[in-house]
Amino acid sequence: MHEAYDVHHVQEKWLPIWDEIAPFRSGRTDDPRPKKYVLDMFPYPSGDLHMGHAEAYALGDVIARYWVQKGFNVMHPIGWDAFGLPAENAAIKRNEDPSIWTYENINTQRASMRRYACSFDWDRVLYTCDPEYYKWNQWIFNRMYEKGLAYRKDSAVNWCPDCQTVLANEQVVAGLCERCDNAVTKKKLNQWYFKITDYAERLLADMQQLEGKWPEKVLTMQRNWIGKSVGAEVTFEIEDRDKPVVIYTTRPDTLYGATFMVVAVDSDLARDLVTGTSVESEFNKYFDSVKAASDIDRLATDRPKTGVFLGRHAINPVNGERIPIWASDYVLADYGTGAIMAVPAHDQRDLDFARAMKLPVRVVVETEEEDPATSGVATDGDGKLINSGSLNGLSSADAIKKITSELEAKGLGKASNNYRLRDWLISRQRYWGTPIPIIHCEKCGEVPVPDDQLPVRLPDSSTLDLKPKGTSPLATALDWVNVACPKCGGKALRDTDTMDTFVDSSWYFLRYTSVNSHDKPFVKEEVDTWLPVDQYVGGVTHAILHLLYSRFFTKALNDMGYLNFTEPFTRLLNQGMVIMDGSAMSKSRGNLVRLSDELEKHGVDAIRLTMVFAGPPEDDVDWADVSPAGSAKFLNRAWRLAGDVTSAAGIDFSSGDLALRKVTHRALHDISFAVESFRFNVAVARVMELVNATRKAIDSGCGPADPAVREATEIVAISLSLIAPYTAEEMWEKLGHKPSVALAGWPTVNPDLLTQDSVTAIFQINGKIKSRIDISPNTTDAELEAMAMADEAVKAELGSQTPKKVITKAPKFVNIVL
RNA sequence: GCCCCUGUAGCCCAAUGGCAGAGGCAGACGACUUAAAAUCGUCCAAGUGUGGGUUCGACCCCCACCGGGGGCACCA
DSSP states (O other), X not given: OOOXXXXXXXXXXXXXXXXXXXXXXXXXXXXXXXXXXXXXXXXXXXXXXXXXXHHHHHHHHHHHHHHHHTTOEEXXXXXXXXXXXXXXXXXXXXXXXXXXXXXXXHHHXXXXXXXXXXXXXXXXXEETTSHHHHHHHHHHHHHHHHTTOEEEEEEEEEEETTXXXXXXXXXXXXXXXXXXXXXXXXXEEEEEEEOGGGGHHHHHHGGGGGTTTSOHHHHHHHHHHHOEEEEEEEEEEETTOSSOEEEEESOGGGGGGOOEEEEETTSHXXXXXXXXXXXXXXXXXXXXXXXXXOHHHHHOTTOOOOOEEEEEEEEOTTTOOEEEEEEETTSOTTSTTSEEEEOGGGOHHHHHHHHHHTXXXXXXXXXXXXXXXXXXXXXXXOOEEOSOGGGTTOBHHHHHHHHHHHHHHHTSEEEEEEESOOOEEOEEOOSSSOBOOEEEETTTEEEEOOGGGOOOOOOOGGGSOOSOOSSOGGGGOHHHHEEEOTTTOSEEEEOOOEEOHHHHTTSHHHHGGGTTOSSSSSOHHHHHHHOSBSEEEEEGGGTTHHHHHHHHHHHHHHHTTSOSOSOSBSOEEEEOOEEETTEEOOTTTTOXXXXXXXXXXXXXXXXXXXXXXXXXTTSOEETTTOOHHHHHHHHHHHHHHHHHOOSOTTOOGGGSOHHHHHHHHHHHHHHHHHHHTTOHHHHHHHHHHHHHHHHHHHHHSSOTXXXXXXXXXXXHHHHHXXXXXXXXXXXXXHTTOOSOGGGSOOOOOOGGGGOOSOEEEEEEETTEEEEEEEEOTTOOHHHHHHHHHHOHHHHHHHTTOOOSEEEEETTTEEEEEO
């Protein structure tokens, strides 16, 4: 009779023991073991951990624990991304400081992580809302400011009229506020930006280093987001105006086909061109109508083109032609130069506009297709240039080269690249974030708070009204806002905006190395030791913003001499989502699965195993398709092996049953390989096989006393230590070892035990299998071919025919081609 | 509309271009049991979305189409 395996009892039993042993405390910088830095994306502390966390942390844990077993000095830290709107909203509702809600949740999550047996180094915890942390956000902001990488400008930002606040791009979903579902509008505000566009080219080029190590999907998304375009700038003189207008185009070869110019309606240029003219009032009417249009309208496809003729003309530099200048909202003010030459024949948008406004269409690239003027379909492909002066007869590619150099020679243009990437707006008019460390002085202007006065702490929230009003709540903390200018001592005001929380997460991976450093954001020796991160694990939701921002910070800090590397995350694993019945879990959909319920029902190990076994890590796990009960059953089965082993710990395995030993070492080899290639589901399958083989050996094979049974069971325990730590620990103890199995060390494969006595070779005729035969793995090609020719089935099939060709790959197969 | 990923037993998933099945779930049967649960054992099932092509040989490589998922979407 076996005692029952009481998961909850076992969980309670091991937690204090692990606290005592602390098997995952990372070594110091002088640790002789090679280092590995495994990083899980840190959570936002909203409530308790959920199923998604459970999957992500289970996967990260397998990797971290594997490397510990393999003898690396592993750092696997955790912290909390603790600033953000939900805390503030909860605080408003509960009428208390956001830190209370935040730290309550952190404590809940920390307890859950401990119970979930995450192999975190609990000595390296950080909280981004801690002044000891956000002080360094401010310090980095100052460095950015010194380098001109932090600056202020006026621009139209996303504005939710209902929430009365600026929204980040990612908080605008299909033109609606993600929280209240009201239409988002634009509002012109003076805001702080980080100049990430300075790094556009390097962010793009350095992705070469990540090729094959990051998911291709993420690299593609980042490339699209950066959106490099190659083209040229061309200068057009303007009638009755001293200053010419520069336009950006990717098709300088179509310059002769430009029949009008369009400037962005909301650009300074449009305003300048129209001021004082007779169409000014008409323009203003149009401008107001565009401003009133919400993002939803703008996003609508097939939206008819609108615009207004500015009554002015530009001169085409290549042919001196006089072309009208229009203003429209289909040209963007903040991309390129905010002005374009319109070539309706070869650009669909320009054609749509030309047809709406009855403007001429001139074909300059000859294609096989119908005339765009009649078909309404622009021909944007390559072709032979016509109606284009010196370019006639050239291909588009050649024409681009020729016209660009001609313009350049005349000082009328130059090759130029553009990026879709915009500078990063970091100002937020909210309380629960890092105060921007700038003081506005009447005399001195913007003055950064000196480093030795950091952190600029948040004012006490109890005296503030945190409700969103469109201006930062910090502005109402008068005692806080009014300060003496650090430069002249005169009257000055603090900047009242707080930083986007993505700032916090753009360098937290550096801070983990030095959480106790009070005079620096990170200690150079520590960073040099641990960084870059060897393995980053997290959801694909952060494929663009967080990863791009972190890469930007790393490059900027590298340029400033603080870091000796340029890419923060060497490898990236994106785990899938945990879904239910085919769709994302949500309360409103009624398909929410609560992690705490699942843990209560099946235990931590079974849930971790289920997550890991469900499929490839990057695939979604549909909780309806998996069986935590099945996982629990398997763990029980594995655990019972340890109780059946009757040999003593430390016994020499070499005399053990050879067949089982071979199975064991083959399994060990395959498990290692699968774990290293992130095919954890396959690794689990191999452990299951080994458990099955061991069970059989005990019940109807060599018996429980055979050393091979102990060897197999120990390898099961060590393998399971990556996935099911409680079960593994119980097994290890039953097997007569001291805890912790997490530190047992990964067993070495004995290559002699990987060889097989016999393998099955197949004989094919024209690729069809005709016969099978068991042979020695050492059989040569010639021997195997001879065996094939002597094979009865082959002979019968062959008859008197002579093979045209025989392909032999010993010891696997012979294929006879007739 | 453009780009990317994906399609293998009822289900989740394996398979360096070489025997389509490793593992699990579900199901059936048997052993143990007074019975049930648990446990142990046996069994069941697809010819790889469709159509072409390359190859001695294709789940795997190429092309087209269909279904599913994702990203981008006035960026000149």
